[in-house]
Amino acid sequence: TRSTRPQRMLKAVQKNATKGNPESVISAIDYFCKNSEWAMNVGDEKGSILDSVVTEVNPSTVLELGTYCGYSTVRIARLLSPGTKLITLEFNPAYAAVARQIIAYAGLQDKVTLVEGPSSELIPQIKERFGITTFDFIFLDHWKDRYLPDIKLFEECGLLRKGSVLLADNVICPGTPEYLEYVRNSPHYESRYYPAHLEYTKVEDGLEKSVFLG
Ligand SMILES: CNc1ncnc2c1ncn2[C@@H]1O[C@H](/C=C/CNC(=O)c2cc(-c3ccc(F)cc3)cc(O)c2O)[C@H](F)[C@H]1O
Numbered sequence: 673t674r675s676t677r678p679q680r681m682l683k684a685v686q687k688n689a690t691k692g693n694p695e696s697v698i699s700a701i702d703y704f705c706k707n708s709e710w711a712m713n714v715g716d717e718k719g720s721i722l723d724s725v726v727t728e729v730n731p732s733t734v735l736e737l738g739t740y741c742g743y744s745t746v747r748i749a750r751l752l753s754p755g756t757k758l759i760t761l762e763f764n765p766a767y768a769a770v771a772r773q774i775i776a777y778a779g780l781q782d783k784v785t786l787v788e789g790p791s792s793e794l795i796p797q798i799k800e801r802f803g804i805t806t807f808d809f810i811f812l813d814h815w816k817d818r819y820l821p822d823i824k825l826f827e828e829c830g831l832l833r834k835g836s837v838l839l840a841d842n843v844i845c846p847g848t849p850e851y852l853e854y855v856r857n858s859p860h861y862e863s864r865y866y867p868a869h870l871e872y873t874k875v876e877d878g879l880e881k882s883v884f885l886g
């Protein structure tokens with residue numbers, strides 16, 4: 673049967689990147705998406721903004737919602753301090769399988785815990801399963817209509833602390849209107865928009881950074 677786009681992306685990484693070199697994995701995926709097949713990775717432009725926020729926060733505890741093929745997982749994990757691990761949630765087993773291989777190709781498997789399952793089930797389990805009290809940094813890039821319910825779940829589960837940073841992809845395209853309205857109007861968040869473009873296109877998109885105020 674025909675291969676899937678994530679499988680073709682993995683092949684492009686194995687062909688064009690250098691094993692153990694995260695930068696080359698990132699470049700190989702961006703090259704594939706610009707020259708072969710578009711895919712919904714955060715991409716290089718928004719990825720640079722993600723890099724700068726991760727570097728600024730220098731988090732000890734990190735959560736990503738929506739691994740997909742692991743592109744942003746590699747971008748984040750390559751910047752973490754030694755000994756720091758990130759947890760990434762992905763409920764599609766086929767995507768998770770590709771992501772594991774791309775993360776491993778980058779040599780970052782020891783810095784990543786990929787958990788297969790839906791965020792709504794996993795978020796309430798995180799404290800006891802991973803011994804995490806709160807997250808310093810959370811990257812949201814899963815189904816857009818789940819951003820709002822999931823940050824409410826973070827609040828209910830006590831997973832945020834004063835200063836926790838949430839960074840959300842696609843707040844313009846495809847768009848997350850309810851989420852934006854909430855974080856921009858809630859007294860519990862300080863929010864800022866980083867304008868950019870939809871990955872590999874000229875369409876407007878951007879990232880919203882929201883700091884939890886307690
Ligand atoms: C709901 N809970 C979940 N738990 C665990 N894994 C999940 C959950 N929900 C989804 N996943 C997992 O997270 C991923 C979902 C990513 C969704 N991303 C997008 O749709 C998305 C779409 C565009 C886009 C823009 C313009 C256009 F013309 C076409 C597409 C651009 C983007 O950057 C995106 O991120 C994965 F697929 C799914 O299994």
Ligand SMILES: [Mg+2]
Nearest residue numbers: 714813841842
């Ligand atoms: Mg996205």
